[in-house]
Amino acid sequence: MPGRPTRTYLRTVFVLIGAALALALALLDITLIAILARGTPLPIWAVSAVGAVLVVAPIAALGLVPAMRTIEGAAVQALLSIDLPGGAPGPAQSWSQRRMTLGWFTVHLLCGAVLVAGVMATIALGNGWMAVPLLAALVAVAVGLGEVLARLAPAMLGPAAAERVAMLERDVERAVERNRIAREIHDSVGHALSLVSLQAGAARKVIGHDPDFAVSALTSIETAAREAAADLDRVLGLLREDVALTETAPESDLGSLEHLVRATRAAGLAVDHDVHGDVTTVPSLVSQEAYRIVQEALTNALKYSTDGAARLVVTRSDTALTVTLVNRSSDERSGQPATSGRGLRGIAERVHALGGSYTAASVAPDAWMLSATLPLSASDA
Amino acid sequence: MTIRVLLVDDEPLVRGGLRAILEAEDDLAVVAEAGDGAEALTQAKLTPPDVVLMDVRMPHVDGIAATRLLAELDPPPRVIVVTTFENDDYVYDALVAGAQGFLLKREAPDQVVHAVRTVHRSESLLFPAAVRALVSGRARGRTSTTTDPTARLTEREQEVLRLVAAGMSNAEVAGQLFLGIETVKSHVRSILTKLGVRDRVQAVIVAYESGFVSPH
Numbered sequence: 001m002p003g004r005p006t007r008t009y010l011r012t013v014f015v016l017i018g019a020a021l022a023l024a025l026a027l028l029d030i031t032l033i034a035i036l037a038r039g040t041p042l043p044i045w046a047v048s049a050v051g052a053v054l055v056v057a058p059i060a061a062l063g064l065v066p067a068m069r070t071i072e073g074a075a076v077q078a079l080l081s082i083d084l085p086g087g088a089p090g091p092a093q094s095w096s097q098r099r100m101t102l103g104w105f106t107v108h109l110l111c112g113a114v115l116v117a118g119v120m121a122t123i124a125l126g127n128g129w130m131a132v133p134l135l136a137a138l139v140a141v142a143v144g145l146g147e148v149l150a151r152l153a154p155a156m157l158g159p160a161a162a163e164r165v166a167m168l169e170r171d172v173e174r175a176v177e178r179n180r181i182a183r184e185i186h187d188s189v190g191h192a193l194s195l196v197s198l199q200a201g202a203a204r205k206v207i208g209h210d211p212d213f214a215v216s217a218l219t220s221i222e223t224a225a226r227e228a229a230a231d232l233d234r235v236l237g238l239l240r241e242d243v244a245l246t247e248t249a250p251e252s253d254l255g256s257l258e259h260l261v262r263a264t265r266a267a268g269l270a271v272d273h274d275v276h277g278d279v280t281t282v283p284s285l286v287s288q289e290a291y292r293i294v295q296e297a298l299t300n301a302l303k304y305s306t307d308g309a310a311r312l313v314v315t316r317s318d319t320a321l322t323v324t325l326v327n328r329s330s331d332e333r334s335g336q337p338a339t340s341g342r343g344l345r346g347i348a349e350r351v352h353a354l355g356g357s358y359t360a361a362s363v364a365p366d367a368w369m370l371s372a373t374l375p376l377s378a379s380d381a
Numbered sequence: 382m383t384i385r386v387l388l389v390d391d392e393p394l395v396r397g398g399l400r401a402i403l404e405a406e407d408d409l410a411v412v413a414e415a416g417d418g419a420e421a422l423t424q425a426k427l428t429p430p431d432v433v434l435m436d437v438r439m440p441h442v443d444g445i446a447a448t449r450l451l452a453e454l455d456p457p458p459r460v461i462v463v464t465t466f467e468n469d470d471y472v473y474d475a476l477v478a479g480a481q482g483f484l485l486k487r488e489a490p491d492q493v494v495h496a497v498r499t500v501h502r503s504e505s506l507l508f509p510a511a512v513r514a515l516v517s518g519r520a521r522g523r524t525s526t527t528t529d530p531t532a533r534l535t536e537r538e539q540e541v542l543r544l545v546a547a548g549m550s551n552a553e554v555a556g557q558l559f560l561g562i563e564t565v566k567s568h569v570r571s572i573l574t575k576l577g578v579r580d581r582v583q584a585v586i587v588a589y590e591s592g593f594v595s596p597h
Contacts, residue, residue: 186466194465194486195394201490202401213401220394 007081011146012139014079018112018149019119025109026116029055059109063102066091072104073157080150086159086167104156111145118142185235188284192228196221227283230377234285234354253287254279257294257314264298270309271298277316286374289354290314290321293347297325297370300344304368306330320356322373329368347372384501385412387430389421389447390463391439395486399434399463402490409497418442422450425458432497433460435480437471445474452479459500481582531593533575539593541568546585546594 033051036042042050062068073089076082092098118141122134159167203217252260257279261271279287294312301310310327344360351358356374363369386403388396388411396414403409412428415421419442421433433451437444448460460480464472465487472483484496534542544554551569555562569581576587588594 191465195392195398197487198395198398198402201493202398205405205490206401209405210401213397217398217401220397224394 008143008146010079010081011150012142014075014108014149015111015115015142015145017075017079018108018110018145019115020112022109022112023116025055025058026113028058059106060102063105064098066093066098068092068105069097069101069157072101072108076149076153076157080146080153082150082153084154084158085164089157100156104153107152107156108149111149114145115142181235184285184288185232188231188235189228192224192231195224196228199224230283231285234283252295253284253291254282254314255287256291260291260295260298261312264302267302268308269298269302269305271312272309273312273314275314279314279316279321282316282321283376286321286354286376289350289374290323290372293323293351293372294325296344296347297323300370301325301327301368304329306366316376319377320373320375322371324369324371326363326367326369328366329362330366344370383408383410384432384497385410385428385430386497387411387413387415387421387424387428387433387458389415389418389433389439389444390436391416392436395436395463399493402493403497406494409494418444418447418450421447425451425454429454429456430458432501433458434463434484434497435460435475437462437464437475443471445471445478448475448478448480461496461500476582477586479579479583481580529591529593530576530587531591534572538568538572538575541565542572542584542588543594545569545572545581546588 029051032054033047036050036054037047069089069092073084077084077088092101115138118138122131122138126134199217199221203214203221207214257273257275261273264271279290282290294314298310298312305327307328310325313322313324315322315324348358348360351372351374354374356372358372360370361368386409388399390396390399393416400411400414403411412430413424415424417439421435421442424430425433435444435448439447442450444462448462451458451460457479460475462472462475462480462483463486464483465485467485476483481500482496484493488496531539531542540558541554544557549557551562551565554560555565558565560568569584572584573580576584578584578587585594
């Protein structure tokens with residue numbers, strides 16, 4: 001944040017840019033109106049009406065361009081020295097944003113026009129010593145306009161109420177996801193550490209008269225600690241990726257796959273499914289992630305399948321777990337998004353975080369396929 | 382006299398660790414192991430234990446249901462709930478279901494042995510501060526609208542209940558109040574009768590649920 005004098009100066013510069021723009025547009029208007037008035041025998045009211053249109057049209061033409069929101073946003077952040085809520089504004093994405101940007105642009109121009117008028121008045125009236133107070137007043141007006149603009153900017157260029165709600169929702173979702181991850185760490189690592197301390201305590205106690213037990217206890221300690229460390233690696237990887245989330249219950253894993261399939265059938269999707277390989281011994285985090293993927297994929301199929309059916313295949317190999325779901329979809333697959341759904345986007349991010357691969361695309365004019373592969377060991381990640 | 386112990390946990394590694402710790406003591410013997418609550422009941426009927434170390438979260442029949450079932454045996458074994466986390470809501474449910482105490486899996490071997498011996502003596506419940514907070518936290522939502530049962534206690538009995546709820550044994554209560562231990566025992570018996578509960582764990586739960594004792 002620049003110091004106060006610098007900030008005031010920069011804000012004045014912003015007003016001066018408005019003045020320059022206002023002056024340029026005014027020259028354009030004057031030229032057009034002059035041509036119009038000279039060349040046509042129209043009555044005066046008609047000339048005024050067309051002139052008004054000529055004044056408004058260029059402003060609207062500039063202010064409604066989506067990129068204007070980006071340009072004004074950048075200028076506002078750099079020169080008015082304020083942080084707009086939600087960061088630097090992007091191009092206007094809706095008509096309401098375009099209208100707000102036009103409003104802001106108009107206010108910017110009007111402030112500039114006020115300054116231009118002030119300059120002209122100073123030129124007309126400022127003779128000799130009179131110029132000094134007039135110039136001082138002019139500077140004061142420029143500074144004041146800069147302050148006014150700085151106050152108006154957040155409301156006009158910042159996110160609209162709906163966007164703010166969406167941002168808050170994203171924050172809440174992120175917090176929920178972090179809580180879920182914290183709970184996972186707590187459960188899996190807490191459990192492993194309890195086991196380690198119990199077995200270590202037992203080993204210490206009996207090592208004198210039962211060394212065999214002590215050796216097997218040390219082996220379990222080794223395994224439990226190693227698995228817990230691998231779990232931590234995976235979960236912290238998820239945290240670093242700052243993942244999006246699903247609304248899935250935290251404890252469900254592939255052990256509940258049958259239940260999920262039954263529930264989906266009850267909801268109206270004819271699910272035909274196959275499981276290859278033993279999925280019950282998959283590491284718990286991979287298993288939970290796979291469950292979430294299946295859940296999102298089925299939800300998606302329920303929404304978009306055109307014949308109310310889907311085929312699900314879960315395959316466990318020595319090194320990886322693959323989930324594939326195929327369903328019929330309309331030709332244009334209008335609305336079956338590759339990654340835009342929150343759940344599906346979350347899948348893509350988390351699969352990536354776990355070192356796996358993910359695709360979701362139409363594989364035939366009327367078929368849609370989602371496929372995710374997760375490595376079973378952390379070292380692949 | 383040997384204290385006969387039944388181990389209930391779905392994880393063999395936990396049972397193995399507990400068995401090694403307990404079997405190293407001359408006065409303790411693990412007479413059976415079970416992998417879930419249903420098996421626990423079967424084993425308890427086959428080889429009646431004095432004390433059951435009971436995991437809470439298990440497949441099929443969990444520790445809470447199993448504790449409730451064991452409490453109906455004659456004579457009922459004394460149950461210690463063994464848990465990974467001290468702020469586990471299930472622990473409260475298990476205590477309400479009739480468990481006499483609770484133990485963390487991460488506790489040192491000496492503490493495990495001590496817990497079994499203490500509960501077997503019917504002396505004192507194992508009630509660390511964390512569980513007091515847990516019980517009271519849960520109890521706040523449950524506070525009944527019926528009259529406070531602790532109002533029927535004499536002043537002396539109220540004093541005794543307050544100390545028992547703080548986790549004191551009869552001997553500790555006796556020392557604190559300058560009473561003989563037999564006097565304390567008779568106060569405790571009278572408290573149980575007046576509150577209509579079968580043991581001191583239940584008395585402590587009533588004390589918290591009625592708001593007679595607060596955790597702070």
